[in-house]
Amino acid sequence: MMKDAAAPERGRTGRPPRTSRAQILGAARELIDDEGWERLTMRKLAARAGVAPTTLYHHVRDREELLAALLDDYADRIPRRELPRQPVERILAAATVMHDALAGWPWLVEVLTADDLIGDAALWMVEAIVDAAMEHGCPADEAVHLYRSIWYYTVGEILVRANADRKRAELDRPAYRDTVFRRLDKPELPRLSAIAGCWPALCAEDTYLQGLRALVEGLLTK
């Protein structure tokens, strides 16, 4: 029977491993640094690690788990910035750290939607938010709701933006938004027609920050 690949527990017998999980993760990081994450294929990774493609699957469950492991690894190296004392500001700061860290690795898009948490290494950010909410007077369940709202909002912003960027770069087709707005000369949507011009100019970063503050303050002053 095969032991858990994540915790090999070098118990006794067996063929000596020529490859380790850490080795594979390292090779993956190199490859991503060199070519970008879109070009990380299992075959290339295997080649760089010097093994057959199928060997990888003895050390990671699949490509997605590999990316998740990389994310957790990455989150572990996010510097734990000093956070403000005031609860609301502390929540905003922690959320911003989380947001910026995730936005910095937009290639982990697929992993972000696994649940309302990412790996162990990022738990201090979650704790910071929950803790501040409770210090502000929230009961436990509302603190969780607050955190989770922030998570939805943050993940949504990152996924939408990263994906839009990717598509625009991919085959320089116009932004989807533009193809929709181009047909807006029809008169049945007057308000949208009037706005369509200013729409694309509005920075998504601004939207994120304003919305985040509104979300947090709205949930705390209930």
Added chain:
Amino acid sequence: MMKDAAAPERGRTGRPPRTSRAQILGAARELIDDEGWERLTMRKLAARAGVAPTTLYHHVRDREELLAALLDDYADRIPRRELPRQPVERILAAATVMHDALAGWPWLVEVLTADDLIGDAALWMVEAIVDAAMEHGCPADEAVHLYRSIWYYTVGEILVRANADRKRAELDRPAYRDTVFRRLDKPELPRLSAIAGCWPALCAEDTYLQGLRALVEGLLTK
């Protein structure tokens, strides 16, 4: 030169098409109804439509565009519910319609992140939100920010929940959250340890509604 596949403009000459885009979309809908969207492959779709797989690519750009077309089609059939007069309530109602419609077809997950809009057919929901915000006194740019915040939040919630469901069903592995929480007996995160028990019990739907209201009210009373 090949004309735009989306707008064939039956101008003049050429081999008579045995296949139409509408036919393909119809076959796709059937297939999804029969087997679920996860099992919609281009090859199966071609088989049901009675053509070679490669033929599909003359009528849709790729699988993603096909899904997007299906979504737009679907959005077109969302009944345009009567919305409340009061602006804040109208925004909440419109957002809820949008949310429920998208959540009802979680298989369109990949398309949702294309931009901050979906197809033409759903524009009335966008218009409803923007219009209500401006009626409430928002300038145009803030109305757009508001809409976009709602979009991020909604998309985030749907993607996270749909993806978590999918993974849990896929190979009945435990929720990612649980594997993280299981290691929470370490004492360095006391607040989280205390909360971990109640966390999974909190309904995501509740989180969504509370957060939505907070977001909207927070942004409007600025």
Added chain:
DNA sequence: GCTAGTTTTCGAACATGTTCGAAAACTCGA
């Protein structure tokens, strides 16, 4: 040293999305 058991490795193969180039089927003008 030999055998049984275990772990790691890998080649073959499959499913899937997609590209490419050529063939088929048609229209129009000469």
Added chain:
DNA sequence: TCGAGTTTTCGAACATGTTCGAAAACTAGC
């Protein structure tokens, strides 16, 4: 009627993630 141009169709093939089964390489007990 015929050839040029155009649109549609399709078979072959490729890249990629992944599974499967068998072979390789080792340890422990006899």
